Amino acid sequence: MRAGIVTVVGKPNAGKSTLLNRIVGEKLSITSPKPQSTRDRIVGIRTTGDTQMVLLDTPGLLEPKYALQQAMRSTALKALDDADVIIYVADATLGAPPTLEEAALLAAVVRAPVVMALNKTDQLTTAERESLTSANPEAVPISATTGEGIDVLLDSVTRHLPESPFLYPEDDISTQSLRFFTAELIRETALEQLEEEVPYSIACEVEEFREDRSPVYIRATIYVERDSQKRILIGERGSRIREIGRAARVKIERLVGGAVYLDLWVKVLANWRRDARALERFGYRMPEERAR
Numbered sequence: 001m002r003a004g005i006v007t008v009v010g011k012p013n014a015g016k017s018t019l020l021n022r023i024v025g026e027k028l029s030i031t032s033p034k035p036q037s038t039r040d041r042i043v044g045i046r047t048t049g050d051t052q053m054v055l056l057d058t059p060g061l062l063e064p065k066y067a068l069q070q071a072m073r074s075t076a077l078k079a080l081d082d083a084d085v086i087i088y089v090a091d092a093t094l095g096a097p098p099t100l101e102e103a104a105l106l107a108a109v110v111r112a113p114v115v116m117a118l119n120k121t122d123q124l125t126t127a128e129r130e131s132l133t134s135a136n137p138e139a140v141p142i143s144a145t146t147g148e149g150i151d152v153l154l155d156s157v158t159r160h161l162p163e164s165p166f167l168y169p170e171d172d173i174s175t176q177s178l179r180f181f182t183a184e185l186i187r188e189t190a191l192e193q194l195e196e197e198v199p200y201s202i203a204c205e206v207e208e209f210r211e212d213r214s215p216v217y218i219r220a221t222i223y224v225e226r227d228s229q230k231r232i233l234i235g236e237r238g239s240r241i242r243e244i245g246r247a248a249r250v251k252i253e254r255l256v257g258g259a260v261y262l263d264l265w266v267k268v269l270a271n272w273r274r275d276a277r278a279l280e281r282f283g284y285r286m287p288e289e290r291a292r
């Protein structure tokens with residue numbers, strides 16, 4: 001038996017969350033063409049035969065500019081420390097990939113074995129693809145969207161996993177709660193429907209989750225940082241928030257497997273991204289002191 005923690009890391013927008021969803025076979029991590037959409041560390045679990053991978057998605061390893069980004073970076077660094085194997089995802093459409101240490105702005109070399117995945121190869125010409133793979137012979141060309149190369153990638157990860165009994169029950173696919181995924185799906189839907197500027201100011205909190213009711217009753221609040229953002233989110237006579245609520249409800253119904261009543265609110269929490277207390281309330285870990 002083999003089992004271990006597999007941390008998926010790479011620059012924002014490389015396709016980490018898409019890859020994790022593909023590997024787990026369920027939509028666990030929110031994906032978005034807007035960078036920085038993943039904030040917390042997501043745990044997905046893939047169990048096949050005698051192998052179990054506990055997958056951590058990581059928020060972008062950015063140069064932190066404010067408290068939220070600091071919390072995101074610290075979460076990602078912790079996930080690297082915890083890894084038995086690291087999948088380093090690079091966007092192959094951007095040409096020659098930087099090393100993991102360069103991409104993640106790391107001072108030291110990581111401890112765990114690294115499997116490099118060159119993602120988005122569905123966007124490359126045959127010639128581009130050949131030159132990229134011959135320059136990086138150890139890297140695995142993949143497409144997280146089409147599924148190409150994923151088997152090869154997983155074989156390579158499995159070879160690096162330690163021998164160990166399973167870490168979680170066989171049929172678990174995640175350690176996160178329905179509440180957590182519900183909040184993430186609402187946030188994802190808002191990201192989809194909003195223009196630049198507002199998305200990064202959005203946080204979502206699920207205040208009530210009543211599975212004992214039919215339909216399942218969920219009360220949630222989307223927080224923004226300013227009144228002007230609240231107006232944008234609500235839209236003309238509430239049209240935008242209604243549309244966000246409707247689209248999010250459809251996704252949540254798929255997640256819970258039944259009808260849902262989504263009671264969705266919008267509130268202002270001034271400058272929450274720079275406020276350590278607010279960050280903790282939304283479940284973001286604040287960085288521990290560390291040497292890096």
Ligand code: GDP
Nearest residue numbers: 013014015016017018031032033120143144145
């Ligand atoms: P993350 O920031 O690294 O988690 O990236 P996401 O998984 O959110 O993906 C960023 C964007 O790249 C999204 O628009 C995805 O649909 C897109 N994407 C991810 N993987 C692929 C791929 O293999 N091929 C193509 N063409 N697009 C991809």
Ligand code: MG
Nearest residue numbers: 016017037038
């Ligand atoms: Mg992501």
